[in-house]
Structures are given as C-alpha cells and as structure tokens.
Amino acid sequence: MLRSFQMIGEGVRLPPFPVPATIALMKLVRFLIPWMLVALIVAAAIYLPDLGPETYQDFDAFFSNERIRQGIAGFEIAIINNGALAFSRAYGFDGERRTLEVDTPLYIGPSSEIITGTMLFQLTNLRKIDLDVPVAKYIPELALIKPRTAGLASIDAPLTLRQLAAHRVAFPEKELPSYDLGTRGLEAGLPDPALFLKSHFPTERYTRSRLSYRLVGAIMEKAVQTRYPELVQSLLTVPLGMYLTTAEPQSLNSIAMGAGSFFGLTFPYRKGVPVAAAASDGMVTCARDLAYLLKFIVSPQPGQKIPGLSGSETPALYQPLYKDGETGFGWRILEQKGGRYIFQGGSIRGYSSRIVIYPERRAAVAILVPQDGILISNFILPALVSGAELIMFKGSSPRLFPMRRALIVAGIVFMIYLGSMVLQTLSSYSWARDLRKYRETSLSQFFVRFAVFRTIAGLAARGLLIVAAPWFASQLAGRSLSYSELISFEPGFASMALTIALLAMLRNVSRLVWLARLHRE
Structure with missing residues (x-):
C-alpha cells in the first residue's frame, strides 16, 4: 500500500475513472431536477384539500367560495x-x-x-x-x-x-x-x-x-x-x-x-x-x-x-x-x-x-x-x-375548476423554468466546449452539426414567434392587437411567454458565440 502511495506521489497515473459516464449522468440529473420539482408541485396541487363544498345549492355559497377559488379580487x-x-x-x-x-x-x-x-x-x-x-x-x-x-x-x-x-x-x-x-x-x-x-x-x-x-x-x-x-x-x-x-x-x-x-x-x-x-x-x-x-x-x-x-x-x-x-x-x-x-x-x-x-x-x-x-x-x-x-x-x-390554484402552479413552474434557462445560459461555455469534443468521428460530426442547426433554428423560430405574436393574437380576437394590449389583457401568460422566448434566444446566442470563439482558437 505504501508503494502505491509512493507511485502516486511520483506521478504514476492510475487507471482512468469513467468520467464521460459520470458527466452524462450528472447532465441527466440536472435536466430532470426541474421537471421533478414541477411534478412535485402539480401533485401537491392535485392532492391538497380544496376549498368549499363539492356541490352548491345557493348563490351566496357559490359566489363567495368561487371568487377565491377562481382568483378574482x-x-x-x-x-x-x-x-x-x-x-x-x-x-x-x-x-x-x-x-x-x-x-x-x-x-x-x-x-x-x-x-x-x-x-x-x-x-x-x-x-x-x-x-x-x-x-x-x-x-x-x-x-x-x-x-x-x-x-x-x-x-x-x-x-x-x-x-x-x-x-x-x-x-x-x-x-x-x-x-x-x-x-x-x-x-x-x-x-x-x-x-x-x-x-x-x-x-x-x-x-x-x-x-x-x-x-x-x-x-x-x-x-x-x-x-x-x-x-x-x-x-x-x-x-x-x-x-x-x-x-x-x-x-x-x-x-x-x-x-x-x-x-x-x-x-x-x-x-x-x-x-x-x-x-x-x-x-x-x-x-x-x-x-x-x-x-x-x-x-x-x-x-x-x-x-x-x-x-x-x-x-x-x-x-x-x-x-x-x-x-x-x-x-x-x-x-x-x-x-x-x-x-x-x-x-x-x-x-x-x-x-x-x-x-x-x-x-x-x-x-x-x-x-x-x-x-x-x-x-x-x-x-x-x-x-x-x-x-x-x-x-x-x-x-x-380551481383556476386560482392552476395559476399559482403555472407561476411556480414558470419561475422554475426561468431559473433553468438562466443556468443554461450561464453554462453556455461548457456546452460549446463539450460540443467541440465530439468532432473525432463522423457520427459525432453529424451530432455537432445537428446541435448547431437546432440552436440556430430555435433562435430564428423564437424571434419569428415574438414578431408574429400580435398577428396570431389578432386572428383569435378578430381584430388587430398591439403588444401593449396583449400584455394588459393577460399580463401573466403574455409576460411569461415573452420572457421565456427572450431568455431562450439569449441562451442560443450565448452558445453560438462561445462555439465561434472556441472554433477560432
């Protein structure tokens, strides 16, 4: 055993630990954690006791309880x-x-x-x-x-x-x-x-x-x-x-x-x-x-x-x-x-x-x-x-249907997803560095090109969605709508969709910039 420590001290390399498998497992866990939190929150929303009776026979009980359950002031x-x-x-x-x-x-x-x-x-x-x-x-x-x-x-x-x-x-x-x-x-x-x-x-x-x-x-x-x-x-x-x-x-x-x-x-x-x-x-x-x-x-x-x-x-x-x-x-x-x-x-x-x-x-x-x-x-x-x-x-x-509870769950899910997008943006350098390592085989070359294409396509699709959002909403409403009207009529979901789209675009731009810089090096 003493000899083993001496060999390590002399710089003798031990058999490599299966690092790629560990990294892949860590990435999988990191990917699953937000969705596990979402599943936990949804399960809690489903199984927590609800407010009010299951059936109403009078107007007062109906409106007093449903005002709270529907999230109306x-x-x-x-x-x-x-x-x-x-x-x-x-x-x-x-x-x-x-x-x-x-x-x-x-x-x-x-x-x-x-x-x-x-x-x-x-x-x-x-x-x-x-x-x-x-x-x-x-x-x-x-x-x-x-x-x-x-x-x-x-x-x-x-x-x-x-x-x-x-x-x-x-x-x-x-x-x-x-x-x-x-x-x-x-x-x-x-x-x-x-x-x-x-x-x-x-x-x-x-x-x-x-x-x-x-x-x-x-x-x-x-x-x-x-x-x-x-x-x-x-x-x-x-x-x-x-x-x-x-x-x-x-x-x-x-x-x-x-x-x-x-x-x-x-x-x-x-x-x-x-x-x-x-x-x-x-x-x-x-x-x-x-x-x-x-x-x-x-x-x-x-x-x-x-x-x-x-x-x-x-x-x-x-x-x-x-x-x-x-x-x-x-x-x-x-x-x-x-x-x-x-x-x-x-x-x-x-x-x-x-x-x-x-x-x-x-x-x-x-x-x-x-x-x-x-x-x-x-x-x-x-x-x-x-x-x-x-x-x-x-x-x-x-x-x-308990709309208020659903809105609270949607808000929490939005915050979790928002945090996930921020972390992905901050780890753009690691994404680009790992992608560079896949260029050794023809199969890996295809994976790299596909990942780059998907990143560019996602950037373009989200940009198009942001630009065309008023038009799509206008088709649903039957009249022209502006961005300010979209946000004023449904601030929660409108701001959520806009924030997610912009953050996803920022993440994709950051990844492409790091990939280009590493390629020049």
Whole structure:
C-alpha cells in the first residue's frame, strides 16, 4: 500500500475513472431536477384539500367560495329570476383593495353595446334615425369608408347604420383615427370551443370591430344633435332610475379601481376609458342599476315604458338585425342545441363583465368585475354564469375548476423554468466546449452539426414567434392587437411567454458565440 502511495506521489497515473459516464449522468440529473420539482408541485396541487363544498345549492355559497377559488379580487352580481330580483350582492374588493358594494360603479367594457343598442332602438322608434340609410347622411366624411366582408370582398353598396350595429361588415379602421382612441375592449367568447371559434374568427357574414359601436354612438349624436352622455341620461338612466350609470365617470364621486392579473395576483390599473369610447367600451354602471335594465328587458311591468320603448317591444332588442345574423341591438345571439344563447361581455383595461339573458324564463345573470384578463372574460366569467344558471334552473351546481390554484402552479413552474434557462445560459461555455469534443468521428460530426442547426433554428423560430405574436393574437380576437394590449389583457401568460422566448434566444446566442470563439482558437 505504501508503494502505491509512493507511485502516486511520483506521478504514476492510475487507471482512468469513467468520467464521460459520470458527466452524462450528472447532465441527466440536472435536466430532470426541474421537471421533478414541477411534478412535485402539480401533485401537491392535485392532492391538497380544496376549498368549499363539492356541490352548491345557493348563490351566496357559490359566489363567495368561487371568487377565491377562481382568483378574482372581487365582483358584483345581479340575478333576475321569474321576473324578479333573485340575488344581488358584491364580494371582495377593487384594484385599490376598497370593498365593493352592489352600488359601486365600474366600467363594463364591451357590454356597453347593450346600452347603445337599446338607445338605437329607441331613436329608431322615435323616428329620429333610420337604420337603412347610408351613414354618410349623418356624418358625410364616412362616405369615404368602403365596407367589405370579412373575406375582404368589397361591397358596392354604401355603409348603413344597420350594418354597423349588426357587426355585418368590416371596414378600414386605419382610416378612422379620430374614432380609434388607443383604448379598445376585447369581446369575450364562449365556453363551448366550437362557439368560441365561431364568435372570434370572422366569417363572410360575421365580423366584429370595436369601432363599429363608436361610429353608431357618433351617428346617434349627429342625428339628434345631443351628446352621447346626455342621450344616455334622457333615454335610459333617468326613466329607469339608473342614477349611477353614466358615460361620463367624472360626474360620479368615485368608481371602482380596475386591476390586472398576474398568476393569481392583482395590481391596480389607474387609466380610465375616454368618454368618446363610451358607446362601445366605456359605460360605467353597477349591479343595482344593471338589474333595473335587465328586469325591464326580460320582464317589464304591465304598461311600463321609457321614451321610444314600451315593455311589449323589448323582445325586439335581442332579435338579429339580419335574419342570418348573430347580433341584435347590442346583444350577441348564437344558436346552439339547447336554444339561443343571448349574451354580451368582455374586457376593457382593468375591468370585465358578462351579461346573459334567458327571455323565455324571464331571467338574467350579470357579473361585473374590476379586473381584466382573457382568462377571466373568456373562461372564468362564462363558467360562473353557467354555475349560477344551474343553481337557478336545476337547484345545484358542481364546484368549478380551481383556476386560482392552476395559476399559482403555472407561476411556480414558470419561475422554475426561468431559473433553468438562466443556468443554461450561464453554462453556455461548457456546452460549446463539450460540443467541440465530439468532432473525432463522423457520427459525432453529424451530432455537432445537428446541435448547431437546432440552436440556430430555435433562435430564428423564437424571434419569428415574438414578431408574429400580435398577428396570431389578432386572428383569435378578430381584430388587430398591439403588444401593449396583449400584455394588459393577460399580463401573466403574455409576460411569461415573452420572457421565456427572450431568455431562450439569449441562451442560443450565448452558445453560438462561445462555439465561434472556441472554433477560432
């Protein structure tokens, strides 16, 4: 044994330890550790006890528990059933953590079209406006607009108010800068995938622009020579007692502060909506006021009427403006197996809403949220409305999918993956050095070339994805979207995707730079 130590001391080399196998094992373990952590977190999320009962029989238990389970800061609820107010309550808080009440005003985003559509019907009945004359009669500069179908086929006939109100045609929005104020809502879809796609991807007879109802509002102003906020007051809010509903939020003492969402967390949005956008996205109301309007629409009292609209005429509000169309006076009307689905909703920066009516049952559900997000307006709010519908018509509703827990898991997974990408970037030199060692055989040469090609292709693909992201999102939303809108409507997933793509590009660039430097040496 002493001789052995002497040989080592004299520089005699011992038989080599299987270093390549050890390095490969270490790399495998390093690769698996993040995924093992992800699996552990997902398993914990699945097996940890959930909040609330498995089945709900009343509205209060349903909304109080599901607000927390869905990760919503707060909302206001109004439910009409059998022609009477069945439930109205507020839960949680706004973006500044102020407690919500049923009379706390907030923006309702694209649901503003319901109010504009109702007033359009009133003015038509009062013969103040004609749906079928060219819009140039009211605003001459609109004569330059060349309407087209969603398939870009031009239409020879002039643009009419009926076409605008029915979202029947597309038009060049870039030619209307005075109506595009940089703040647009995002209309919500449906929980059913087929109907979701149908409501988002335009067809030859179905296209939706957030500027359509802004033009409708401007035409109404020109037709009666009255500002839109004053029209709202004289035609709707005063006759129905909706005193906290307005197109001019500055006229109120205060409104709920909007909020954005980031993996179950919230942060305030302090920017409001321009008054000029009120007709399509900027109306302010509360659950109490909205209950008055919905009750009048689905179950008016005998003899009840407001200017230009009697109780017996309210069903015309939710009939399609074209026989083969899917839009009434502000309402979206989609046919499905169980009958018509009549709704409106979506998001504006900091706020979301969902309003559904069931005229045959003299019922309605409205949820107003001082928090925005594609997930909230397209998935969470439709699920909450469906749950309320089940309680109202069938007596109970099952517990919904725990979106808040899923968002927290997604956030943790994102952080783990982010850390993994940072470590990979820091080890770029080791990656390039190890790759250089594989050049001894023809098989290894192929591996080296493939690795370099994959790195370059990944860099190009991620760069293309970042550049084309607004275009892909625009195809889904049915209108053009900017980077700022993508991030504002879904800050969590948008920032996650952008950060991961940029870090992956940085990692690939770092690897290629080190590989080039080692090659020169």
